[in-house]
Amino acid sequence: MNVIRVTSAAVLGVDASLIQVEVDLAYGIQAFHTVGLPDGAVREARVRVQSAIKNSDLEWPVRRVTVNLAPADLRKEGTGFDLPIALALLASSGQCAASGEGWSIEQFMVVGELSLDGQVRPVRGVLPMAIAAHEAGLQGLILPHGNAREASVVEGLAVLPVTHLREVVEFFRGERDLPEAPPSDVWSDLDEPTYPFDFAEVRGQEQARRAIEVAMAGGHSALMIGAPGSGKTMIARRAPTIAPRMTFREALETTKIYSVMGLLADDVGLITQRPFRAPHHTISSVGLVGGGNGVPRPGEVSLAHNGVLFLDELPEFQRRTLEVLRQPLEDQEVTVSRSLVSLTYPASVVLIGAMNPCPCGYQNSGSETRQCRCTPWQIERYQARLSGPLLDRIDIHIEVPAVRYSDLRDAGAGESSATIRKRVQAARTIQRERFEGLDLHCNAQMRPRELELFCAIDDAGHKLLERVVDRLGMSARTFSRILKVARTIADLDGEEDIQTPHLAEAIQYRLLDRQQSPY
Numbered sequence: 001m002n003v004i005r006v007t008s009a010a011v012l013g014v015d016a017s018l019i020q021v022e023v024d025l026a027y028g029i030q031a032f033h034t035v036g037l038p039d040g041a042v043r044e045a046r047v048r049v050q051s052a053i054k055n056s057d058l059e060w061p062v063r064r065v066t067v068n069l070a071p072a073d074l075r076k077e078g079t080g081f082d083l084p085i086a087l088a089l090l091a092s093s094g095q096c097a098a099s100g101e102g103w104s105i106e107q108f109m110v111v112g113e114l115s116l117d118g119q120v121r122p123v124r125g126v127l128p129m130a131i132a133a134h135e136a137g138l139q140g141l142i143l144p145h146g147n148a149r150e151a152s153v154v155e156g157l158a159v160l161p162v163t164h165l166r167e168v169v170e171f172f173r174g175e176r177d178l179p180e181a182p183p184s185d186v187w188s189d190l191d192e193p194t195y196p197f198d199f200a201e202v203r204g205q206e207q208a209r210r211a212i213e214v215a216m217a218g219g220h221s222a223l224m225i226g227a228p229g230s231g232k233t234m235i236a237r238r239a240p241t242i243a244p245r246m247t248f249r250e251a252l253e254t255t256k257i258y259s260v261m262g263l264l265a266d267d268v269g270l271i272t273q274r275p276f277r278a279p280h281h282t283i284s285s286v287g288l289v290g291g292g293n294g295v296p297r298p299g300e301v302s303l304a305h306n307g308v309l310f311l312d313e314l315p316e317f318q319r320r321t322l323e324v325l326r327q328p329l330e331d332q333e334v335t336v337s338r339s340l341v342s343l344t345y346p347a348s349v350v351l352i353g354a355m356n357p358c359p360c361g362y363q364n365s366g367s368e369t370r371q372c373r374c375t376p377w378q379i380e381r382y383q384a385r386l387s388g389p390l391l392d393r394i395d396i397h398i399e400v401p402a403v404r405y406s407d408l409r410d411a412g413a414g415e416s417s418a419t420i421r422k423r424v425q426a427a428r429t430i431q432r433e434r435f436e437g438l439d440l441h442c443n444a445q446m447r448p449r450e451l452e453l454f455c456a457i458d459d460a461g462h463k464l465l466e467r468v469v470d471r472l473g474m475s476a477r478t479f480s481r482i483l484k485v486a487r488t489i490a491d492l493d494g495e496e497d498i499q500t501p502h503l504a505e506a507i508q509y510r511l512l513d514r515q516q517s518p519y
């Protein structure tokens with residue numbers, strides 16, 4: 001008897017590999033063995049598969065059953081092998097066909113968890129699986145109904161959603177058709193994202209609004225420091241509304257991470273809005289950057305990939321937790337290792353932080369009614385909670401003063417997010433052309449080589465920087481951050497050359513360096 005193979009897939013990191021599910025039925029005492037399945041969840045598959053088959057008016061073969069998942073050395077986890085195992089078993093025992101005129105079971109990828117009554121339930125990581133199926137030249141993907149949208153963003157692959165094991169069996173018996181899921185209209189999804197809030201709602205705070213615009217335009221990390229109720233959280237939440245539209249590639253990258261985590265809603269094909277993640281300050285370092293027992297999972301910094309990671313109340317985070325952010329911020333990806341596996345997840349984010357300047361919150365707040373009551377020692381201790389190396393990686397720091405009542409009452413509506421987004425988009429287009437053929441996307445990612453190439457400054461600019469670097473004692477690292485931010489400001493201005501006003505504005509965004517200087 002020839003062995004029947006059903007193709008399925010296993011996800012490692014954010015990519016999937018093909019897995020062949022083979023079933024061998026031998027005479028002998030009734031038994032069930034699995035080979036190549038190290039993970040507990042897969043071993044439990046037997047219980048679900050057996051029950052699903054019996055409850056679907058199908059027969060569990062009275063044989064010695066051996067299930068082999070090949071290749072054996074590839075780590076497999078999850079419940080998605082239920083359906084391919086059941087199908088291989090049913091085809092091997094002659095309850096449905098494995099090939100017919102013009103088709104073979106091997107042209108399909110099959111994934112899905114089975115419930116005890118034979119329903120097919122959604123699984124994680126279907127988007128990378130669909131990509132793998134397409135790359136392998138398979139014709140169709142048979143999958144749970146709830147996963148159809150995420151798979152159908154892959155063009156040129158027939159996506160065949162099912163809800164019950166019986167539908168699959170009847171399909172391979174030639175008794176029914178499986179209707180194809182309609183392809184996702186990806187490009188129209190990408191057109192204009194809508195948000196429930198807008199920058200127009202923020203009154204006053206011109207400097208902070210501008211700083212966030214610069215941050216989004218150049219991919220710079222930013223820290224807002226200011227009194228309670230001044231609008232820091234409000235402004236940060238609006239950052240994604242002015243971000244440049246996602247490209248298809250970016251959308252695919254981000255969606256893969258959510259697919260692997262099982263975080264995509266049924267009706268979501270592709271994530272087309274840049275993510276905004278705001279983890280609470282009690283988060284662990286594993287939650288933030290990824291890891292965990294068993295197969296390491298992506299953390300918040302990867303869930304924010306191609307979007308904004310917002311850390312509100314920054315000094316409340318564990319210092320150690322913030323330390324671990326350094327590597328992903330530098331490398332735009334996280335490598336998480338556990339004893340057996342080491343996985344890399346993308347993590348390219350705009351980091352936005354917010355904090356009060358002191359424990360009471362009112363130091364230098366500009367408020368006439370509320371004065372800071374903190375001692376210098378308390379203030380120092382509070383600010384020292386921030387990790388120095390993390391601060392070193394933040395391009396922009398600004399003060400957000402308390403809003404005056406008159407501003408709240410009189411200031412007209414500010415610029416809308418749509419207007420700001422146009423400028424940001426234009427600045428990003430300039431950057432894309434500038435970095436054509438290089439592996440960078442935005443000014444924040446420039447290395448010394450690119451700084452040299454693209455950030456030339458004239459004599460007046462040199463004079464200004466000389467005063468700042470020498471007199472205020474700024475480090476070389478600060479110097480390069482000023483250059484990058486100035487480059488972005490010039491891009492927003494549509495200027496080829498960095499001019500003195502661009503540098504002057506960039507220097508303003510180094511609040512903490514100025515405070516720490518003895519002048």
Ligand SMILES: Nc1ncnc2c1ncn2[C@@H]1O[C@H](COP(=O)(O)OP(=O)(O)OP(=O)(O)O)[C@@H](O)[C@H]1O
Pocket residue numbers: 201202203204205226227228229230231232233234235354355356403
């Ligand atoms: N500049 C502003 N324009 C309009 N409304 C504002 C502004 N600042 C604050 N508000 C109002 O005050 C509320 C609180 O602001 P927000 O939470 O952003 O302050 P915060 O700076 O984050 O304060 P905290 O330091 O306490 O976290 C907002 O939801 C908004 O209703």
Ligand SMILES: [Mg+2]
Pocket residue numbers: 232233234312354
């Ligand atoms: Mg806040």
Ligand SMILES: [Zn+2]
Pocket residue numbers: 358359360361362363372373374
């Ligand atoms: Zn105070």
